[in-house]
Amino acid sequence: MKSNTFKEKAYGRLLRRLFFQTLALLAIAAILVLFLRSILRGKLADTLVYYIAILLDTDWYRAQDIYFIYIRNNIELIIGLIIVIFFFILFRLSSSLFTRYFDQMVAGVDKLSEEADEKIAMNPELKFMEIKLNEVKDRLKRRAEEAQAAEERKDELVVYLAHDIKTPLTSVIGYLSLLDEAYDMPAEQKAKYVHIALEKSYRLETLINEFFEITRYNLKSMPLYQKEINLCYMMIQVADELYPQLAPHGQDIRISIEENTIIWGDSEKLARVFNNILKNAIAYGDKNSSIDISAEENGNKVVICFENKGGIPKEKLNSIFEKFYRLDSARSSTTGGAGLGLAIAKDIITLHGGTIKAQSDNAHTIFTVELFNKQAEAAQL
Structure with missing residues (x-):
């Protein structure tokens, strides 16, 4: 709301400025025309005859005849030509007022692609555009x-x-x-x-x-085949498939989910999400410990929690959902993956209209996933 109000005020100031500038140019044009007519008529006409006599080196009466023949008899044509000339001059001045703003906008857009940290600057009337372009530039950077x-x-x-x-x-x-x-x-x-x-x-x-x-990392264009999924049964199946990875670490998975808990989504892709989260818990969790999975309904959503012993450093917690990011800086030849597991998990959850986040202290790590439990809610996205 504040942003819209600011833009409306900025547009209003810009329109008022352009209106008064245009009005001033029209007033100047009218004054010039009146001034010309006064020059070519009345007492000022005598001054014009005087200068004709000087320029042509003739007497007053001859100069007066020349004035009437060439100027007074053609005064409408002369004023018309002068008006046309002034029209083009004033049109050029008026259009320059508008093009100046467009030139600044074009220059600002051109600066979006520049790598320099220099901020885009515009006239006060275009402050709203300056702020917007700087936001876009920062976002692109x-x-x-x-x-x-x-x-x-x-x-x-x-x-x-x-x-x-x-x-x-x-x-x-x-x-x-x-x-x-x-x-x-x-x-x-x-x-x-x-x-x-x-x-x-x-x-x-x-x-x-x-x-x-x-x-092949590109999930944005992959379609979703959504249906009702029994979350409890899916977790049991995923946990059973991970037994070969759990056993060498002395770990196990404990599931605390009601049997009638339903989520709405693509079963194959969501199974991949849960598999990736659990693999991360196995790889970076403490040995001889349990991984706890729980879920509860919260209105039209189901909140699923994965908790394991073992912490993630705070400086790395915000980066774990980035693609190709791995928690351990030194890659081992026997453990660790390409750093895509959690990035893929986040993309899949986002495609479902849900959220995924992680929190950790020195002893525990918790991944929280929110998904819709009804088709109608998910279809609104």
Whole structure:
């Protein structure tokens, strides 16, 4: 409301200024015409005859005849020509008043693409436009910086992934070469080498999948196939699928959700969201601890909480939903992903019209997701 009121006042000042400027030009034009007529008629005509006599070096009567023949008899034509000339002059002056504002607007728009931190400045009448353009410039600058930072993180991760792929690939080739060369290798040792090669192959598959994840990251144009989803059953299924990741850490998942709790959304994409949140809790949570999942209805929404032991530093908490951002600065070859999990989760939740946020202290981390529980509410977005 304040912004609209400010713009209305600014528009009013600008229109009043243009009105009075135009009115002043019309008044000047009228005065000039009257002045010309007074010059060419009455007593001032004698002055004009006097100067004609001087310029042509003739007597008064001859100059008077010339005045009547060439000026007085054609006075309407002369005044008409003078009016036309003044019209173009005044039109040029009047249009310059308008074009000056447009020139400032165009110059301000041109400055939007400049990388310099110089602020856009305009006349007081265009203050509202100056403020708006500076806001747009700041917004574009922030987006450019965020895009550049994301691209740098992406390039860094690609380098890390390329390096990490070599490690399991080298191991796979090495152990398979031993198996191929040593025909008489004991069965126990052969089984050990096969098991190691298989583990490295799985790791290699994970890294390759991360490459695909980076290159195909674009959820904005993906359609949603929404329907009613039983949240309790979905969480049980997601938790069961994560058992192989939970077991090595001594972790488990505890679900406290009513069996009749319903959410509205795309089941496949929401399952991916919950899977990514839980994977983050497994990777960065304390070992031998529990991950608690709870949910409660709040009007037309369902609030889902994921809580695990283990904290996230405050300086990193605001960045965890950025793409290609990882909590650990030094990438390990055995843990961690491309830093897209939580960024993808946020995009999917946003597509559903919901929200996702994280809070953490030194001991616990809580992810909170809000989703609609009715089709009609979600359809209003």
